[in-house]
Amino acid sequence: MDHFLYRDGSLYAEDVSLAEIAARVGTPFYCYSTATLTRHFTLFDEALSGMDHLVCYAMKANSNQAVLTLMAGLGAGVDVVSGGEYRRAIAAGFTGDKIVFSGVGKTREEMTLALQGGIRQFNVESEPEMERLNAVAQMLGLVAPITVRVNPDVDAKTHAKIATGKKENKFGIPISRAREVYARAAALPGIDVIGIDVHIGSQLTQLEPFEAAYNKVKELTHELRADGHDIRRLDLGGGLGIPYERSNEAPPLPSEYGAMVQRVLGDLDVEVEIEPGRLIAGNAGVLVSEVIYVKSGEEREFLIIDAAMNDLIRPAMYEAHHDIVPVVEAAPGSEKVKYDVVGPVCESGDTFAKQRDLDVLGEGDLIALRSAGAYGAVMASEYNSRPLIPEVLVQGDQFAVIRKRPDYDEMINRDIIPEWL
Structure with a gap:
């Protein structure tokens, strides 16, 4: 469920007309719903009620400071994957004891930043990382709390580019070597082993891969405890x-996900962390764009819009589908046309949809690409010297620009021309 609904034939975000925002902010822009973000976090939190748990928002999905501030206010933890994300989390009000640091390439500088600023845990991805973290912690006179990310070799049945739990993926250590790696971790004076981490991929549409992975983690928990390790926390990743x-x-x-977690792991006497990102933010956002031209080709109609692949790269990168709807509805029973919906970037890949059945549209009409709240603005670029587009947050009948559109001078003046040119 989301809070983008039609009223009297016009698409609203909560109680604000998207057409009104477009008139005041210009297109294209992202629009997020506070009510949807809040609802989706709450659903996860309630799904694990009765179990010691923390819902850590995976901020790589949408790291706008307003969204992060909302999540912190709701009591969420946060999953970060870089020093920049760590700094964003702190700036948004998250305390160190609610920040989980993931990612395969943590640097000394990032380790130092998190150890000095406070950290709930590092999700360690490799033995070299663990050795480096130990050295950094000892240098600082601190101890780093860690889980080790295990790779359970489970097929997530998702897009190859966002699957992370098979043995050919770069993430984690093979679960077959976990006892050996944990034994080494226990011998390092700068390391405190607190649990196990697993994450098998993103955009999973079935519970079976999760359950298969979690059963392997359950078995590993028993083995590691038998080896003398105090396994008191399981980080189950995200991906729903x-x-x-x-x-x-x-x-x-x-x-349903929460019920499965409690059924599989509820008897282990552990604290559980989950790291949803897409499910919290995805359907909480839309990308609003204006039709520039309708172009008739020999074999198809092209709807050329002012949003492009640099604004939303998911269709070009992942062949991803986004539902496309008009901001102003056509009358019931109106004619439909098959359009290729494309942007103005000089790439054939700048295509949002092919042969999509849509209402008849013309120049100046507004459309909304749904489910654009996750991995939209965070993956945007200035390709073709197109400025980053605004982000807008709605709450009830109010809206605010939470990232403005830079002007061309700002964009150009970031470049530095050497004196010798």
């Missing part, structure tokens, strides 16, 4: 998918 196509069967609900 969202319904990008409204016509398709919906992925499992957070309540």
Whole structure:
């Protein structure tokens, strides 16, 4: 469920008309719903009620400071994957004891930053990382709390570019070597082993891969405890998918996911962390764009819009589907046209949809690409010297620009021309 609904034929974000925002902010822009963000976090939190747990928002999905501040205020933890994300989390009000640091390439500088600023745990991805973290912690006179990310070799049944739990992926250590690696970790004076981490991928639409991975983690927990390790926390990652196509069967609900977690792991006497990002932010956002031209080709109609692949790269990178709807509805029973919806960037890959059945549209009409709140603005670029687009947050009948559109001078003046040119 989201809070982008039609009223009297016009698409609203909560109680604000998207057409009104477009008139005041210009297009294209991202729009997020506070009510949807709040609801999706709450659903996850409630799904694990009765179990010691922390829902850590995976901020790589959407790291706008306003979104992060909202999450911190709701009591969420946060999962970060870089020093920049750590700094964003602190600036948004997260305390160190609620920050989990993931990622395969943590640097000395990032380790130092988190150890000095406060950290809930590092999710360690490799033995070289563990050795380096130990050295940095000892140099600072501190101890680094860690989980080790294990790779359970489970097929997440998702897009190859966002699968992370098979043995050919770069993430984690093979679960077959976990006892050996944990033994080494226990011998390092700058390391405090507190648990196990696992994350098998993103946009999973079935519970079976999660359950297979979690059963392997459960078995490993028993083995490591028998070896003398105090396994008191399990980081289960994120990855639960969202319904990008409204016509398709919906992925499992957070309540169904939570029930499975409690059934599989509820008897282990551990604290559980989960790290949803897409499911919290994805359907909480839309990308609003204006039609520039309708171009008739020999074989198809092209809807050329002012948003482009640099604004939302998911269709070009992942062949991802986003439902596309008009901001102003056509009358019931109106004619449909098959359009290729494309942007103005000089790439054939700058295509949002091919042969999509849409209402008849013309120059100046507004459309909304749904489910664009995750991995949209965070992956945007200035390719073709196109400025980053605004982000807008709605709450009830209010809206605010939470990232403005830079002007061209700002964009150009970031470059430095050497004196010798």
